[in-house]
Each structure stands twice: as C-alpha cells, then as structure tokens.
Amino acid sequence: MAKNIQSLERAAAMLRLLAGGERRLGLSDIASSLDLAKGTAHGILRTLQAEGFVEQDAASGRYQLGAELLRLGNSYLDVHELRARALVWTDDLARSSGESVHLGVLHQHGVLIVHHVFRPDDSRQVLEVGAMQPLHSTALGKVLTAFDPVAHTEVMEVDRKAFTPRTVTDVQEFESLLDHTRARGWAADLEETWEGVAAVAAPIHDRRRMPVGAIAITGAVERVCNDGELRPDLVAAVRDCARAVSRDLGAGRF
Amino acid sequence: MTDAHTTGPFIAAIDQGTTSSRCIVFDKDGRIVSVDQKEHEQIFPKPGWVEHDAAEIWTNVQEVVAGAIEKAGITSADVKAIGITNQRETTLLWDKNTGEPVHNAIVWQDTRTDALCKELGRNVGQDRFRRETGLPLASYFAGPKARWLLDNVEGLRERAERGDILFGTMDSWVIWNLTGGVDGGVHVTDVTNASRTMLMNLHTMEWDDKILQSMEVPAAILPEIRSSAEVYGLAKGGALDGIPVASALGDQQAALFGQTCYSKGEAKSTYGTGTFMLMNTGDEPVNSYNGLLTTVGYRIGDQKAVYALEGSIAVTGSLVQWMRDQMGLINSAAEIETLASSVEDNGGAYFVPAFSGLFAPYWRSDARGVIAGLTRYVTKAHIARAVLEATAWQTREITDAMTKDSGVELTALKVDGGMTSNNLLMQTLSDFLDAPVVRPMVAETTCLGAAYAAGLAVGFWPDTDALRANWRRAAEWTPRMDADKRDREYKSWLKAVERTMGWLDDEEN
Numbered sequence: 048m049a050k051n052i053q054s055l056e057r058a059a060a061m062l063r064l065l066a067g068g069e070r071r072l073g074l075s076d077i078a079s080s081l082d083l084a085k086g087t088a089h090g091i092l093r094t095l096q097a098e099g100f101v102e103q104d105a106a107s108g109r110y111q112l113g114a115e116l117l118r119l120g121n122s123y124l125d126v127h128e129l130r131a132r133a134l135v136w137t138d139d140l141a142r143s144s145g146e147s148v149h150l151g152v153l154h155q156h157g158v159l160i161v162h163h164v165f166r167p168d169d170s171r172q173v174l175e176v177g178a179m180q181p182l183h184s185t186a187l188g189k190v191l192t193a194f195d196p197v198a199h200t201e202v203m204e205v206d207r208k209a210f211t212p213r214t215v216t217d218v219q220e221f222e223s224l225l226d227h228t229r230a231r232g233w234a235a236d237l238e239e240t241w242e243g244v245a246a247v248a249a250p251i252h253d254r255r256r257m258p259v260g261a262i263a264i265t266g267a268v269e270r271v272c273n274d275g276e277l278r279p280d281l282v283a284a285v286r287d288c289a290r291a292v293s294r295d296l297g298a299g300r301f
Numbered sequence: 302m303t304d305a306h307t308t309g310p311f312i313a314a315i316d317q318g319t320t321s322s323r324c325i326v327f328d329k330d331g332r333i334v335s336v337d338q339k340e341h342e343q344i345f346p347k348p349g350w351v352e353h354d355a356a357e358i359w360t361n362v363q364e365v366v367a368g369a370i371e372k373a374g375i376t377s378a379d380v381k382a383i384g385i386t387n388q389r390e391t392t393l394l395w396d397k398n399t400g401e402p403v404h405n406a407i408v409w410q411d412t413r414t415d416a417l418c419k420e421l422g423r424n425v426g427q428d429r430f431r432r433e434t435g436l437p438l439a440s441y442f443a444g445p446k447a448r449w450l451l452d453n454v455e456g457l458r459e460r461a462e463r464g465d466i467l468f469g470t471m472d473s474w475v476i477w478n479l480t481g482g483v484d485g486g487v488h489v490t491d492v493t494n495a496s497r498t499m500l501m502n503l504h505t506m507e508w509d510d511k512i513l514q515s516m517e518v519p520a521a522i523l524p525e526i527r528s529s530a531e532v533y534g535l536a537k538g539g540a541l542d543g544i545p546v547a548s549a550l551g552d553q554q555a556a557l558f559g560q561t562c563y564s565k566g567e568a569k570s571t572y573g574t575g576t577f578m579l580m581n582t583g584d585e586p587v588n589s590y591n592g593l594l595t596t597v598g599y600r601i602g603d604q605k606a607v608y609a610l611e612g613s614i615a616v617t618g619s620l621v622q623w624m625r626d627q628m629g630l631i632n633s634a635a636e637i638e639t640l641a642s643s644v645e646d647n648g649g650a651y652f653v654p655a656f657s658g659l660f661a662p663y664w665r666s667d668a669r670g671v672i673a674g675l676t677r678y679v680t681k682a683h684i685a686r687a688v689l690e691a692t693a694w695q696t697r698e699i700t701d702a703m704t705k706d707s708g709v710e711l712t713a714l715k716v717d718g719g720m721t722s723n724n725l726l727m728q729t730l731s732d733f734l735d736a737p738v739v740r741p742m743v744a745e746t747t748c749l750g751a752a753y754a755a756g757l758a759v760g761f762w763p764d765t766d767a768l769r770a771n772w773r774r775a776a777e778w779t780p781r782m783d784a785d786k787r788d789r790e791y792k793s794w795l796k797a798v799e800r801t802m803g804w805l806d807d808e809e810n
Contacts, residue, residue: 127635131722138742138775142332162724167742167773174776176724 057081058091062100062112071109124259124296126152129251130162133292137164137262140288144281146266147172148288151180151187151248152259156201158187166266181240183207183221184214186248187261189234193225194250194258214239233286235277243268247277249289254297262289309379312761313369313541314752315362317387317471318552319408322361324369325748326380329761331771333745334375337368344405349412352405355393358471359478367540377541382532383479384548384755386555386747387471390497392446394457394522395474397467400483404454406471407446414445421445421515433509434499435586435595443470444499444516451518461522468522470494472549479546481537489533490524491549492606496597501526503586503595506606528600529554530754548754550599552747553577556717557609558599559750560741561772563765566709569746570696572720574622576614578696580703580711581607591702592662601757601765610706612661612699616654617692618720623654624688630681638725640685648683649674651797652691659801662702669804673797689726693733694794700734713737717746732782733791742773 060081065072072080078088092110095101099115133150141148141164150162158180165172182188182202191198207216215221228234236246248263264271264285271281311334316323323338339361344352370377390409395402407413418438422429427437436442447468451458460466469477472494477486495501495508500518502509508523527533532545550558553571557579560569568580579598584605586595598609616623621634631637651673653659658666672684700711713736720726721740731738743749756762762771 125633125636125639127638127723128633130724131635131719134722135744138744139332141775142330142742142773164742164775165773165777167775169774172774172777174778 054091057083057087058095061088061091061095062116065101065110065112071104071107071111073107073109077110124253126159126161126260129260129292129296132295133162133251133262136288136291136295137162140262140264140284141165142167144264144266144284146264146271146281149175149187149263149265150251151185151191151261151263153182153191153195153198153201154179156205157182158185158191158261161260181208181210183216184210184236184240185263186234186236186246186265187263189224189228189236190248190250190261190263191258193228193234194252199225210240211238211242213237233282237272237275237277238268245271245277247271247282247285249286251289251296252293259296262292309375310381310761311373311375311379312382312384312752312756313366313380313544314384314386314748314755315366315475316552316555316748316751317358317362317385317475319388319391319410322358322365323748324362324365325745325752326369326373326375327749327752331743331749331753331768333743335369335373336745337365337372339365339368343408347413349415351408351411353391353408355395355402355406355471355474358406359474362475362478363539370540377544380541380544381761382545382547382755382759383536383541384550384748384751384753385472385475385546386550386552386751387475387494389470389494389551389553390441390443390446391471392443392450392468393471393474394447394450394454394461394466394468396460396465397488398465398483400478400486403457403460403466404450406474407450409441411446412440414440414449417445417449430499430512430515432588433502433504433512435496435503435588436499437594438499442497442499444512444518447498447518447522448516458519461519464521466522467524468518469524470497470551472551473524476533476546476549479536479539479541480534484537486537487534488524489527489549491527491529492597492600493529493551493554494549495526497551503597503608506597506600528602528604528606529558530599530601530758532758545755545759547756547758548751550751550754553579553611554597554599554609555748555750555754556746557581557750558753559743559746559748560715560717561765561769562598562715563607563769566707566712567715568700568703568711569715569717571746572617572692572716572718572726574617574619576617576692576696576718578612578614578699578703579609580611580707580709582610582707582709583607587707589702589706591705592660592664593699593702593706599754601754610703612702614692614695614699615660616656617695618718620652620654620688620691621720623656624685630685634719635722637685637688638723640682641689641725644680644682644686646683647674647686647690648679649676650679650683650687651794652684652687653794653797653801654688654691655798655801659798661699663798663802665802667803667805668801671797671801673800674793689723689729690733690790690794692720692726693729694791696730697733697791711736713739715739715741717741717744727776727778728781731778731780733787735780735782735784735787737780738778739774740776742775 147166148164151158246265321340393406565583570578600606655668659668
C-alpha cells in the first residue's frame with residue numbers, strides 16, 4: 048500500500064471532528080481528541096483556515112467549519128449571479144467605449160450570451176441575451192477556449208466552420224492562436240465571424256482562478272480598429288472591466 | 302474608472318436614504334466618477350416603530366461627501382453644485398438655537414401614527430385631506446408624525462410656539478446643516494418633499510392653514526417651500542465649503558428626474574425590496590379614484606410644477622428574499638431566474654404576496670398572501686416563475702390604474718433598481734404590460750436625478766433636453782406574448798387576487 052500523506056489525513060480528521068454536530072471547538076480540544084501536539088494542530092488549522100475550510104470565531108477563538116466547504120459541494124457560479132455582479136461594470140464599459148458589450152459563458156459547445164449592453168447611441172438594437180455564438184471564431188469563444196480546458200475539449204469536437212475568409216479553422220494555427228491568447232490575456236475577432244465586425248474579449252475568473260465567463264466589446268471594424276489592429280484603449284478597457292468583475296466575484300462570500 | 306470621459310467640472314449628489322447616506326460625484330455626461338457610502342443604525346424602540354439618529358446621519362453625510370471628493374481625486378473648486386435627494390416622509394424636529402434634534406427622526410415605515418390618522422379622519426375617513434394633498438391619511442406621511450412629536454415630547458409644543466423649534470424632512474435637515482446650521486443655516490424644503498407631509502396644498506404649493514389647524518401643527522416650525530432646482534444657499538465649512546446647494550428631491554421623484562421622464566405619460570418604476578412607480582402627468586394634479594397617490598414630480602426654479610401619479614407595491618424584491626431566506630429554495634436572489642427559467646411557464650400556479658394586505662389599487666388590509674392553482678404537477682420552478690410574475694402583474698395593475706386616472710396610455714416603462722438585472726423578469730414585465738421596458742445605462746438614477754436638478758440650477762446643463770441627450774439605453778425588452786394568452790393569464794391572476802381578500806376577520810385588523 049502506498050504511504051498516505053500524514054498531514055492530509057490529520058486535516059481530514061479535523062474536518063470530521065468539526066463536522067460532528069453543530070459545534071465549535073477550541074485548539075486544545077482538537078489537539079487532544081486527535082492526539083496531536085498543540086503546535087501541529089494549530090499549523091494544520093491555520094492552513095485550513097487560509098483555504099476557507101475552517102473559520103475561527105473572533106470572540107471565543109474556537110474553530111468551526113468554513114463556508115468554502117459549502118462552496119465545494121455547490122461550486123458552479125450561477126450565470127444570473129454573474130450577470131448581477133457584472134451589471135454596473137459592463138454598463139460603464141459600454142458607456143466609455145461607445146460600443147456594445149456582451150457577457151458570455153460556455154454552454155453546449157458554444158458561447159451563451161447571458162448579458163448584453165446596447166451600444167450607447169440612439170439606434171434600434173435587439174437584446175441578444177440567450178443567443179449562442181461559436182467558440183472557435185468569436186473573441187468570447189476564443190478566450191473561453193484558451194482559459195477553460197472544458198471549452199478546449201469541446202472546440203476540438205465541433206466542426207470549426209469558416210464563416211468568413213479570415214476564420215481560423217486549421218488545428219495547428221488555432222492552437223497557436225490560443226497560446227497567444229493565454230500569453231497576452233485577451234482575444235480578438237477581426238472579421239472572423241461576421242464581415243465588418245470586430246471584437247475584443249477578456250476572461251472573468253472567480254476567486255479560485257477558474258474561468259467562469261468572458262466580456263467582449265463588439266463593433267464595426269472602422270470604429271474599433273486602427274490600421275487593422277484593435278484599438279489598444281479598447282483592449283485595456285475590456286481587460287479592466289473583466290478584472291473588476293473578477294475582483295467582485297472574489298470579494299463576495301455568497 | 303478614470304479616463305478621458307471623467308474630467309471636471311463635476312456635480313456632487315447626496316442621497317440621504319433609509320439605510321445609508323451616499324455621495325456620488327458625476328461628470329458632465331452624467332457618468333459616475335466616485336461613490337462613498339455609510340450605513341446608519343436602524344432603531345426599533347417598539348414593534349412597528351422605526352427611528353434614526355439624525356445627528357449620526359449628519360455626521361455620516363459629512364463623511365461621505367468628504368470621502369467621495371477624495372476618491373474622485375478632486376477639490377471643492379471642481380464641484381459646481383451639490384444636489385440632495387432623500388428618504389421621503391421621515392420626520393425630524395430640532396432646536397434652532399442648539400442645532401440638536403429634540404427626538405430621533407421618525408422613519409417613514411413607522412406605524413405609531415396609525416391611531417392618530419384614524420382619529421384625524423373623523424367622520425370622513427382616510428380621504429379627508431385627499432383633495433388638498435393628494436394623499437390618504439396614512440402613517441407614512443410627515444404631518445401626523447410631527448403632531449405625534451409635539452404631543453409626546455415634553456414641553457415641545459411650548460418651545461415650538463415660542464419659535465425655537467424647526468420641523469423638516471431629511472432634505473431640510475441636511476440643507477440646514479450644510480448651509481451653516483445654527484450659524485445661518487437656511488430652513489427650506491422642496492415641493493416634492495413638502496408634498497409628502499400632508500400639510501401642503503397641491504394646487505397652491507403652500508402650507509394649508511386649515512390642515513395645519515386640524516393637525517395642530519404650528520406654522521412657525523415649518524420650512525419655506527422652494528422649487529426642486531434652485532440655489533438655496535452656499536455650503537458653509539466641510540469638504541465643499543462655498544459650493545451652492547442647488548437641488549432637493551424626494552428619492553422616488555429624483556429617480557423620475559434622473560430617468561428623464563420630462564413629458565406627460567413618461568413613467569419609471571424602481572424595483573427594490575418594494576417597487577415605486579411614478580408617472581409624469583404634466584402641470585395639472587390628477588385626482589386618483591383608483592388608489593394611487595397624487596404628488597409633485599418636480600419643479601425647476603420658477604417654472605410650472607410638474608405633477609405625478611404614484612403607485613407602490615409593498616412586496617417585490619422582498620418576495621425573492623423570502624424564497625431565499627424563509628423557503629430556502631434558492632441560495633441567492635439571482636438564482637430565482639435560473640430556477641424559473643428551468644420551466645416554460647407557471648404550471649398553473651399564481652402567487653399573490655399580500656403579506657401585509659393588498660396595496661394599490663385595492664387597499665385591503667384584510668388580505669393575506671395566497672398561492673393559487675396548485676396541482677401535483679407544480680414544482681418549485683413553477684413557484685419561482687409565479688414569484689417573478691407576481692411583480693410583473695402588480696406593475697400591470699398599477700399601470701392600469703394610472704391609465705384610468707390620467708387617461709394617458711403608457712408608451713414605455715423605464716426601469717431601475719436591483720431587480721432589473723433579472724432578464725426573465727424584465728421580459729415578463731414587457732409581455733404583461735404589452736409595452737417596451739427600457740433600462741438606462743446609469744443604474745444610480747436617484748442620485749443622478751438630484752445631480753441633474755442641481756446642475757440645471759447653476760447652468761451646468763442648459764435645459765432638460767441636454768439631460769435627455771445624456772440618457773443612454775442599456776437594454777430594451779419588447780413584448781413577445783400574444784394578446785390571447787396575456788388576457789387569459791391576467792384573468793387567472795385577478796382570480797388569485799380575489800382569493801386573498803377577507804382572510805382576516807374584522808377584529809383581527
């Protein structure tokens with residue numbers, strides 16, 4: 048039998064001890080129940096506390112199970128929660144960039160648009176919430192594919208159709224594009240999905256650095272590009288916005 | 302959030318709300334530059350009583366103003382005016398010589414004046430002052446609260462009659478302190494706040510002597526009634542020393558203003574724990590025969606006052622919270638949409654959350670909540686759907702009442718508040734109203750309204766057209782439901798509403 052890692056076994060025993068009914072236990076109780084030196088028990092508890100698995104009551108100094116355990120059992124982020132958190136930031140992004148903003152998540156081999164902010168002019172626009180976009184050609188899709196291994200697996204299974212002459216369909220080329228996306232932290236779509244339309248997207252991460260969605264600015268090539276490249280100020284704005292939402296997700300407890 | 306769009310000058314708006322005080326700095330495009338916020342204590346001396354410590358509120362207001370200015374990285378020289386918006390009806394009396402409140406402020410939700418209001422109705426009932434004030438006799442409004450203080454704080458009536466006491470809603474308290482307090486502070490209120498006291502005549506925009514007599518409130522304690530957008534005075538001391546204090550609007554009216562509902566028939570609805578819908582009815586007050594309130598929308602300087610009809614729904618966002626906290630069916634408010642979206646329709650279930658009776662347009666205190674149409678087929682997802690539909694149907698009922706009273710059809714509904722992030726709710730709302738539902742890009746419409754009014758007063762913006770040009774549509778939902786289905790569903794909803802009535806027996810009321 049392979050030798051197990053002792054500190055993990057001890058940590059598991061501590062969690063079981065704390066899970067035994069609704070109770071808070073002091074350091075000495077925990078140490079003596081598990082037959083550990085106080086210093087050893089304290090070290091393990093501190094690590095568990097840092098991970099959020101254990102919380103210490105400020106008044107009594109006693110320990111109890113932490114909220115992170117509940118999260119583990121119920122870990123996926125509700126997309127509507129994501130929208131609610133992103134609302135203020137995406138409004139501001141649309142306002143400052145003058146272009147429409149989309150928030151997308153991975154869903155059934157594609158990108159599901161869960162939030163859409165209109166371009167802030169007075170033109171008629173249709174709300175695109177609920178629409179699907181392809182993973183391999185859109186900025187949102189490429190960001191998700193680059194950062195989420197599940198999306199990556201899925202994109203390899205689907206037919207990577209050429210929507211325009213600029214759509215990248217070759218596997219090698221696509222993979223190097225994803226490497227590039229991971230390295231610089233954002234993805235572009237220069238008329239690769241729709242003629243005349245360009246987009247830039249950046250990933251949203253939750254507090255465990257898991258990619259949970261992506262934010263994109265989309266607009267006419269003439270407006271969002273300069274000399275065939277996306278305007279750097281738009282790239283910066285999208286990345287700032289995605290970071291702000293990520294920060295919000297990390298800060299909130301429930 | 303600093304970029305080329307946010308260069309000065311700026312307007313600072315103070316929102317003295319029910320749970321917190323905030324200050325937001327806006328730029329010329331109406332974009333938010335910085336926000337600071339501080340909560341204050343909710344004091345519950347007895348069941349049904351709610352109070353605030355006005356001294357704590359004033360301290361917090363000073364702090365958030367300084368905080369917002371600092372976060373914006375600007376100085377008072379960059380700020381052209383200060384606007385005020387406030388929780389409505391919350392009532393304070395203070396000593397004008399010491400600047401000290403004589404009692405905690407009595408908050409709008411406080412029901413201690415229930416019996417007094419019944420008594421004031423005499424043989425006429427709760428509509429005794431409706432023609433003059435547009436309001437029914439109810440415990441929310443400020444006049445009866447002032448009367449309660451005068452009757453119950455020892456020696457207060459004598460001090461008031463001697464002229465040592467000032468009355469005000471929170472706008473008056475903040476402005477008086479901002480402009481110097483005991484050292485020359487101006488004692489004013491605006492028409493929107495005055496219209497919530499039950500002491501102002503809607504037609505003359507002046508304190509109504511007859512009502513003051515009936516209510517036994519001495520005229521000496523009352524502030525001067527001014528417009529919502531004019532320079533009341535200059536701030537004295539603090540982070541904004543010397544800056545004009547140039548607007549005051551009750552919070553719901555400020556939201557109407559911030560949503561740029563400047564034409565007759567334009568309406569906004571704010572979806573929070575409860576919902577407040579206001580419709581601009583132009584320069585004539587419209588009497589309501591359908592349980593709505595008639596109130597002042599705003600008045601810009603010496604222009605004509607603009608009136609509004611108001612309908613409120615007691616339970617909207619709080620029903621979602623109830624599903625989360627009491628029922629445990631969801632973990633977060635946003636999850637209601639996930640659960641509700643997992644089914645196509647309500648499965649025949651209707652939820653009427655008459656938790657403390659039915660409000661507009663029914664006003665039945667004997668009603669209690671009902672979930673109707675239950676069968677074995679119904680799941681928690683159907684109930685979640687019924688929860689969202691309840692908010693939409695209640696809005697429809699208010700809208701219908703407004704159309705009946707004003708003769709104006711709603712063309713589009715502008716929405717704000719936390720629940721606007723719920724896409725399914727917004728679509729349902731549009732379906733049930735058979736009208737477009739529009740969300741603006743700035744979520745903070747209340748503060749924005751106060752900033753707009755202050756900016757108009759000092760010429761920062763030339764006119765309301767310029768403000769309209771600032772308004773940006775972030776999203777729009779258009780009706781997708783066919784008329785037959787809508788009518789059928791509405792009928793079922795109304796049947797469910799009927800079933801809530803008469804639940805309490807008379808003696809329990």
